[in-house]
Amino acid sequence: MIYLDNHSTTRCDTAVVDAMLPWLTQEYGNPHSSHAAGIAAADIIGRSIATVAGLVGAKPDSIVFTSGATESNNLAIRGVCLHPRQKRRHIVTVTTEHPAVLDVVEDLKRDGFRVTIVPVIQSGSPGAGIVDIDRLAAAIDDDTAIVSVMxxxxxxxxxxxxxxxxxxxxxxxxxxxxxxxxxxxxxxIDIAAMDIDLVSGSAHKFYGPKGIGVLVVGGGDRRIRLRPQIVGGGQQRGIRSGTMAPAMAVGLARALEICTESMDADRVRIRAMRDTLWQRLCDGIAGIELNGPALGGDDRLAGNLNFRLPTIEGESWMAAAAEVAFSTGSACSNVDPTPSHVLMAMGLSESEARRSARFGIGRFNTMDEMERASAILVEARDRLANLA
Ligand SMILES: Cc1ncc(COP(=O)(O)O)c(C=O)c1O
Known part of the structure; x- marks a missing residue:
């Protein structure tokens, strides 16, 4: 298996697992207990929080650990909108957001919120897929409580x-x-310098464990009031109750630390692998077309590749090239067989969306895998074309 689906999830780094293990098997105190085992667990959580805050440009008391980005997005948007002192009744977001945002705002309509969903730059234009800034500016009014943009x-x-x-x-x-x-x-990412009020993240997207995410609350100087979505023991200043998980906190912090240390070098290497894969596929398959921003610029993630095939559907291609793990839409919403809402929002036809494929190149990939994967993919596509 050549794993090229790193937007969906990543392999947990063994260095991260090593850092986590003692906090599961040896130092297993409840961080909210006042005996020595509890104090040790609380201390490592405090240190993990300090590490994360330092790496993202935030204050330690702005870090809230959650179960993942889905929960972070729910807490951010529902927390702001449903706070008892919230007077504003309008939400603005973007057509290409993840369902963990779009479904939340859809749900808030039932609580009487007005929702404006802003379009993105259309396919074929420079910066395709990026939010249309003029339309975004026009959508925000004096009744807007929150704007959510990925x-x-x-x-x-x-x-x-x-x-x-x-x-x-x-x-x-x-x-x-x-x-x-x-x-x-x-x-x-420097949340204070970027002046963002609420930021969601998830450890399993950066070589950490699945099951822990983060919400950074109050990156700038503004006071952000959140209504808790999970109540119980009042942990995490009452914003997110529930026994905190020391091993998971260590895992998230260590994963972010490792990523940050090698980020610049990784980006160069990952971009070179992504460009090689694209070149080989273009050489082997006539008429494939890129979806999204141009590959050379700064407005596209270094490891991302998304394109459409001239004839064959992505699902058939995936089945024919089973040794390569990639995706035909967003893996996060694969339970839903409809064509990608992101590609449709960029103006692609249903057929074009169905003929699309997404690759996410990550830190553990190698150039040799790009060569082998492209050969498998081109061969699978030729086989399908000959059957047609
Ligand atoms: C942009 C984005 N937001 C949210 C999520 C949900 O994250 P999680 O799996 O941590 O809930 C994902 C991926 O699944 C994502 O890619």
Whole structure:
């Protein structure tokens, strides 16, 4: 198996597992107990929080651990909108957001919220897939409680200009939430400098364990009030109750630390692998077309490749090239067999979306895998074309 689906999830780094293990088997105190075992567990959580805060440009008391980005997005958006002191009744987001944002705002309509979903730059234009900034500016009004924009898209890798968006949002007195799940650990992020109020991330996207995420609350100077979505023991300052998980906190922090140390070198290596894969596929398959921003620029994730085939459907291609793990839509919503809502929102036809494939190249891939994968993929496509 050649694993090229790193937007969906990543392999947990063995160095991360090694750092986690003692906190499962030896130091297993409840971090909320006041005996020595509890104090040791609380201490390692405090150190993990300090590490994460330092790596993302946030204050330690702004870090909230969750079960993953889905929960972080729910807590951010529902938390702001449903706070008892919230007077504003309007939410703004973007057509290409993850379902963990789109389904939340859809649900809030039932609580009486007005929702505006802003389009993205259409396929065929430079920066395809990036939010249309003019339409975003026009959508925000004095009743807007929160604007939710993802830092980078999980299907086409398009990167949003978050700093400029922060100014637009704050000029109207609204709160900015950013789903940074695909960016955390992949590109540098300084939440204070970017002036983002709420940032979601998930450890399993950056070589950490599945089951822990983070919400950074109050990156800038503004006071962000959140209504808790999980109540119970009052842990994490009452924002997210439940016994904290020391091993998971260590895993998230260690994974982010490792990613940050090698981030610049990894990005160069990953981009070179992605470009080689694309070149080999273009050489072997006539008429394939890129989806999303151009590969050379800074507005696309280095490891992302998304394109459409001239005739064959992505699902058939995937079945014919079973040794290569890739995706034909967003793996996060694969239970839903409809064509990708991201590609459709970029103006692709249903047929074009169905003929599309997504690859995510990661830190553990090698150039040799690009050569082998492209050979398998081209051969599988030829086989299918001959059957047609
Ligand atoms: C952009 C984005 N947001 C949210 C999620 C959900 O993350 P999690 O699996 O941690 O709930 C994903 C991926 O699954 C994603 O790519």
């Amino acid at each position: 830092a980078a898209n999980n299907e086409v890798g398009s990167i949003a200009p978050m700093r400029a968006i922060a100014d637009l949002v704050h000029d109207r007195g609204a709160v900015l939430h950013c789903d940074a799940t695909q960016v955390l650990g992949r590109s540098p």
